[in-house]
Each structure stands twice: as structure tokens, then as C-alpha cells.
Amino acid sequence: MSISMYRLTVPMFQRGLNSLKTYLDKAEAYxxxxxxxxxxxxxxxxxxDMLPLSGQYQRASDTAKFALARLTATxxxxxxxxxxxxxxxxxxxAKTEAYLAGFSAQALEGTEARQITLPGKSGIVLPGGEYIATFALPNFYFHVATxxxxxxxxxxxxGKRDYLG
Known part of the structure; x- marks a missing residue:
């Protein structure tokens, strides 16, 4: 059984964003x-030399939205x-979640083969599925965990339950 690119991206990013929202609620109460x-x-x-909390939220948001934009060439x-x-x-x-909600499973069909150039100066190009699995998701979860x-x-x-959702 294969996992669709939609299931590998949108729900995964939404879950991480929900954890980030929980952190904000608990941090504010604290x-x-x-x-x-x-x-x-x-x-x-x-x-x-690390980004502050706000920067972690910004990069998690950016990773989610740019991953979908790259996959769909939008x-x-x-x-x-x-x-x-x-x-x-x-x-x-909320703005990131609204953007993610605009993607359907059909919009991501076939994107596992789309050639994605990694951001930065490396010039590395990966098929969409490999880009999500080896770059976008690890980067996203790095910022959520940080x-x-x-x-x-x-x-x-x-705690861990807040991270896991």
C-alpha cells in the first residue's frame, strides 16, 4: 500500500501546526x-546562534507552505x-492552516515525481516524494521540536503528548 502525497503532506503539516497551537496556549497560561x-x-x-521561538514558528509555517507550493508549482x-x-x-x-486547507488530494496527484530544487545554493534536485520524505518533513518537525x-x-x-497531538 502506498501513501498518497496528500496524506504525506497536508495532514502531517496540520498535525504539527496543531501541536504548535497547543504550545502557545500552554505557554500563554504559564x-x-x-x-x-x-x-x-x-x-x-x-x-x-539559533532562531528564537518566533523564528521556529515562522520556519515551520514556511516549510509547510513552500513544500506544497513547490510540489504544485504554485x-x-x-x-x-x-x-x-x-x-x-x-x-x-491560522493563515498557514487556511493555505493548507486549500489543497485537495487531486491537486497533489503525481507530484511524487515532480523535480524539486532544494532551496539554497546547493542546486540539489529531488523527486517530490524524496523531497518531502528527506527534506521538507524533517525540516518541519525540526522546527516544531525546537x-x-x-x-x-x-x-x-x-510534554511529549503535546508534541504528538
């Missing part, structure tokens, strides 16, 4: 309970990458 300025959590990093919506609050991040997730780790590092009460 900030209120502990009297922490929410900006501290939104700008928190695991290491000085343009993804552009977002400013200026989110500075929990509500800003929620809005970005958002998780940032909030755990800051003391927010999130």
Missing part, C-alpha cells in the same frame, strides 16, 4: 501564572516574519 512577560518566551532561544503566500506576540504567532498559524524544546527550557508545562 506566562500568566508565573507573571512572566510573554515577550521573554517569544524571543527565547536554546542557543545564541506560489505560496508571503508572510512578513515580524511576529512578536502569542497572538501574532496564532495568526500566522519550539517544544525552547518552551520546556523556559519551564512551560508541555
Amino acid at each position: 506566562a500568566k501564572e508565573k507573571n512572566i512577560d510573554p515577550a521573554i518566551l517569544v524571543t527565547a532561544r536554546l542557543a545564541p 506560489d505560496a503566500p508571503k508572510f512578513e516574519d515580524n511576529e512578536a506576540t502569542f497572538d501574532d504567532l496564532r495568526e500566522r498559524l 519550539a517544544h524544546a525552547i518552551l520546556r527550557n523556559q519551564g512551560a508545562p508541555i
Whole structure:
């Protein structure tokens, strides 16, 4: 049995975005309970050379929308990458979810063979199925897991069940 490109992308990205929404709810409640300025959590990093929490949300959103755009040879919506609050991040997730919801299974039929050039300067070209399996999904989940780790590092009460959805 093979997995369709739709099932390999849209529901997977939606699930990760739902985890990110749960993190925001729990982080916001934690900030209120502990009297922490929410900006501290939104700008928190695991290491000085890593993106802050807001950047993890931005990259997860970008990975999901650009993966589908590349597979379907369409343009993804552009977002400013200026989110500075929990509500800003929620809005970005909502816009990403709305974009993902616009894709049908039929729109992704045959995209496993479409040649996708990896972003950046590498010039590497992969078939769509390999691009999703070896680049887009690992990249997406890296940013979801890093958002998780940032909030755990800051003391927010999130756990594995929140990650798994």
C-alpha cells in the first residue's frame, strides 16, 4: 500500500501546526501564572546562534507552505516574519492552516515525481516524494521540536503528548 502525497503532506503539516497551537496556549497560561512577560518566551532561544521561538514558528509555517507550493508549482503566500506576540504567532498559524486547507488530494496527484530544487545554493534536485520524505518533513518537525524544546527550557508545562497531538 502506498501513501498518497496528500496524506504525506497536508495532514502531517496540520498535525504539527496543531501541536504548535497547543504550545502557545500552554505557554500563554504559564506566562500568566508565573507573571512572566510573554515577550521573554517569544524571543527565547536554546542557543545564541539559533532562531528564537518566533523564528521556529515562522520556519515551520514556511516549510509547510513552500513544500506544497513547490510540489504544485504554485506560489505560496508571503508572510512578513515580524511576529512578536502569542497572538501574532496564532495568526500566522491560522493563515498557514487556511493555505493548507486549500489543497485537495487531486491537486497533489503525481507530484511524487515532480523535480524539486532544494532551496539554497546547493542546486540539489529531488523527486517530490524524496523531497518531502528527506527534506521538507524533517525540516518541519525540526522546527516544531525546537519550539517544544525552547518552551520546556523556559519551564512551560508541555510534554511529549503535546508534541504528538
